[in-house]
Amino acid sequence: xxxxxxxxxxxxxxxxxxxxxxxxxxxxxxxxxxxxDYPERAVDRVIRIQELFAAGLHSKxxxxxxxxxxxxxxxxxxxxxxxxxxxxxxxxxRIDRMMTELANSRAVLDExxxxxxxxxx
Amino acid sequence: xxxxxxxxxxxxxxxxxxxxxxxxxxxxxxxxxxxxDYPERAVDRVIRIQELFAAGLHSKxxxxxxxxxxxxxxxxxxxxxxxxxxxxxxxxxRIDRMMTELANSRAVLDExxxxxxxxxx
DNA sequence: GTTGAACTTGACACTGATGTCAGGTCTTAC
DNA sequence: GTAAGACCTGACATCAGTGTCAAGTTCAAC
Numbered sequence: 001x002x003x004x005x006x007x008x009x010x011x012x013x014x015x016x017x018x019x020x021x022x023x024x025x026x027x028x029x030x031x032x033x034x035x036x037d038y039p040e041r042a043v044d045r046v047i048r049i050q051e052l053f054a055a056g057l058h059s060k061x062x063x064x065x066x067x068x069x070x071x072x073x074x075x076x077x078x079x080x081x082x083x084x085x086x087x088x089x090x091x092x093x094r095i096d097r098m099m100t101e102l103a104n105s106r107a108v109l110d111e112x113x114x115x116x117x118x119x120x121x
Numbered sequence: 122x123x124x125x126x127x128x129x130x131x132x133x134x135x136x137x138x139x140x141x142x143x144x145x146x147x148x149x150x151x152x153x154x155x156x157x158d159y160p161e162r163a164v165d166r167v168i169r170i171q172e173l174f175a176a177g178l179h180s181k182x183x184x185x186x187x188x189x190x191x192x193x194x195x196x197x198x199x200x201x202x203x204x205x206x207x208x209x210x211x212x213x214x215r216i217d218r219m220m221t222e223l224a225n226s227r228a229v230l231d232e233x234x235x236x237x238x239x240x241x242x
Numbered sequence: 243g244t245t246g247a248a249c250t251t252g253a254c255a256c257t258g259a260t261g262t263c264a265g266g267t268c269t270t271a272c
Numbered sequence: 273g274t275a276a277g278a279c280c281t282g283a284c285a286t287c288a289g290t291g292t293c294a295a296g297t298t299c300a301a302c
Contacts, residue, residue, distance in 0.1 A: 002269095004278065014279085015260060033268045035279055048229065053259075054219065055226035068233045080237035092230045098175065099223050102216055105176035108169065109213045112189045116201035123299095125248060135249085136290060154298045156249055179288075 003028075003036045010046040017046065023059040025049050025066060041071065055095055061087065124149075124157045131167040138167065144180040146170050146187060162192065176216055182208065 007014045020026040021036075026045060028036040048069070052062045065088060067078040080088065128135045141147040142157075147166060149157040169190070173183045186209060188199040201209065 002279075013260070015262085018281090019259070031268080031279095033279085035268065051222045051226045052229070054222045057226075058258080065230070065233055068237070069229060070232065070236070076233070076236065080233050082237075085234055085237045088230045088234050092227055092234065095223055095227045095230070099220060099227075101172045101175045102220050102223070105172045105178075106213055106216045106220075108173070108190060109186070109209045109216070111191065112186055112197070112201050113206055113209055113213065115191075115197060116189070116203075116206045123249075134290070136292085139251090140289070152249095152298080154249085156298065174289080 001038050001040070001042075003038070006038050006042055006046065009043050010050070012046055012050060020046070020049055020059075024063045025059060044071075055091075056098065057091060061091065122159050122161070122163075124159070127159050127163055127167065130164050131171070133167055133171060141167070141170055141180075145184045146180060162194075165192075176212075177219065178212060182212070 001009075003014050003017055006012075007017060010017075017026065017036075021028060026042065026049065028038050028042075031037055045066075049062060049066075052065075053059075057065075064084055065080070068076045068080045068084070070076050122130075124135050124138055127133075128138060131138075138147065138157075142149060147163065147170065149159050149163070152158050166187075170183060170187075173186075174180075178186075185205055186201070189197045189201045189205070191197050
């Protein structure tokens with residue numbers, strides 16, 4: 001599929017898709033004319049990339065871990081090095097802390113919403 | 122307490138604390154010489170502010186909701202307007218989505234770590 | 243007082259993913 | 273072959289919180 005369709009199907013802008021390619025996160029074939037041609041599986045990959053960005057990982061680290069991910073169709077093409085495992089573990093811990101903070105913030109919002117919505121007594 | 126101690130106790134830089142004040146998130150008394158003087162409760166407040174930043178809220182919205190928060194010592198000083206409640210509800214929903222994405226990303230990392238740590242068989 | 247640490251304001255830089263614009267090329271349907 | 277839409281590269285802008293530096297002031301202890 002071409003970039004427009006991929007953008008539409010993933011909700012990610014064409015600009016970002018090109019950026020992902022530049023960062024080595026997303027490969028594409030090219031038509032004879034030089035336009036990008038993506039395989040079907042690119043859809044899932046883009047969604048994963050977006051999730052990892054949302055989790056606060058930088059493109060460089062995402063580029064390192066992507067080959068170690070199990071794709072929908074099978075085994076990972078690479079196994080993480082001990083060094084990478086260490087970094088990913090740190091990221092996982094950071095995500096855990098982030099989730100705790102998010103839960104706190106959610107509770108704060110919830111209480112404010114609740115207080116404002118409760119009938120005055 | 123002065124800004125250095127507050128920074129030390131919260132782990133937030135002096136630069137950020139001044140920024141918070143500029144954005145109306147954090148008040149301070151001043152010494153006769155013009156230096157900032159914070160009450161004890163500033164510590165908790167700064168931590169809350171950091172959490173809300175981590176949750177993706179912008180300073181303007183944080184400034185709006187802070188007066189509606191129940192402090193450690195009692196009732197909120199303001200009740201959220203319906204408009205603010207709507208916005209906060211949207212933020213809460215966004216946080217919920219973010220937590221789901223974080224859980225997904227965490228699982229991705231976990232599997233990679235797990236695969237790399239598992240003895241070859 | 244004097245000294246050194248801590249504080250003040252103001253300005254400028256950075257980060258890193260994304261938006262946007264310009265000028266040109268490719269694709270597809272007629 | 274031509275028109276319209278989709279795509280290409282490259283460049284510059286943006287956002288918002290934070291880092292950092294400079295030049296000057298205040299505080300606390302001696």
